[in-house]
Amino acid sequence: MTKQNQNHEVNIIDFFNYLINIVKKIGTKIINIFEKIFKTILWFFILLKKYFLLILIVVIISGVLGYLNKGIIPIYYNYDMIVEPNFNSSKTLYQLIDSYNKLAANKESKLKGLKNISIKPIKSLTEELNIFYTTIKNNDNIVKNDSIFSKNFELINKFRQYLVDTDYLKHSIHITSTNKLSSEEIKNEILSPFENDPFFSRFKEAYLNSIDTKSKIYKNELKIIDTLLLSIAKGDKSKISASSLSINKDSKTNVEQDLLNKALKITQLLADTEVEKVQKSQVITLISEPQLVDNNSLITNRSTYSFILYGFLFSIFIILFIQFVKYLNKFEKKHS
Secondary structure: OOHHHHEEEEEHHHHHHHHHHHHHHHHHHHHHHHHHHHHHHHHHHHHHHHHHHHHHHHHHHHHHHHHHHHHHHHHHOEEEEEEEEOOOOOHHHHHHHHHHHHHHHOOOOOOEEEEEEEOOOOOOHHHHHHHHHHHHHHHOOOOOOOOOEEEOOOHHHHHHHHHOOOHHHOOOEEEEOOOOOOOOHHHHHHHHHHHHHHHHHHHHHHHHHHHHHHHHHHHHHHHHHHHHHHHHHOOOOOOHHOOOOOOOOOOHHHHHHHHHHHHHHHHHHHHHHHHHHHHHHHHEEEEEEEEOOOOOOOOOOOOOHHHHHHHHHHHHHHHHHHHHHHHHHHHHHHHH
């Protein structure tokens, strides 16, 4: 038993020695890595000290360029806004934006500093499907209740391929200017002429009048339903037979249910007309106000401090390039 205990103790000691050696090796490697990192940092600061004059000259020149760059190179301000043209006015809007762009190219735009203006549709599968089903609903030549037709993916895919930019509902307008513009300036010069167009103004007025007429009809029908329900509660069915509403008049229970269903449907239609009235209250609905796109990133910012930083980084690149050339020369002499 004594020998077995001794062998067991020896094995444990060997195991611990093995673990200690592994820890020492790992510790040595970690120390070597940190030593190399420290030497590299120290070497870098020695280079900075050696080429301090070069760095100082490049940084000063860059700072001066940064201070004067506004006068030499104009700053561009970018704006984005999202609109939704109503009353089939998308083509007219695209033509108007194109004319604004030509005026900007000829420096004849009323919007001071305007350099470029562009428009593009906001595309998505949901939007394209919405256009597809709206087209089916509004086209009398297409069978409206044909579920096989409306769910045919191949047909939908072909339909999407034939869509053009003006078919989409929402559009993004991008503006580039050398002057900082306010939201009101952009809307007054770009959207107001379109909003005040005589043809579309009359179209909008007629459309809103038609919505008001529908609302009055729906409200009148709700009043009739209220009167009929009150008559049923009193046991008077004479007004039901005289009503122009399409309901089931077989029994009291069915009539009441039909009237309630009818009232619910009309209430939904009335709510839809109110939403539609808000959506169509303008010739062009402004979904997102003109917003200045952030140009203050490290790359695009052209302040004096950013130029100084660029100058410092450029001087570091020059120093490293010089060291690389020296290394190549030594390598060439050693192996020549």
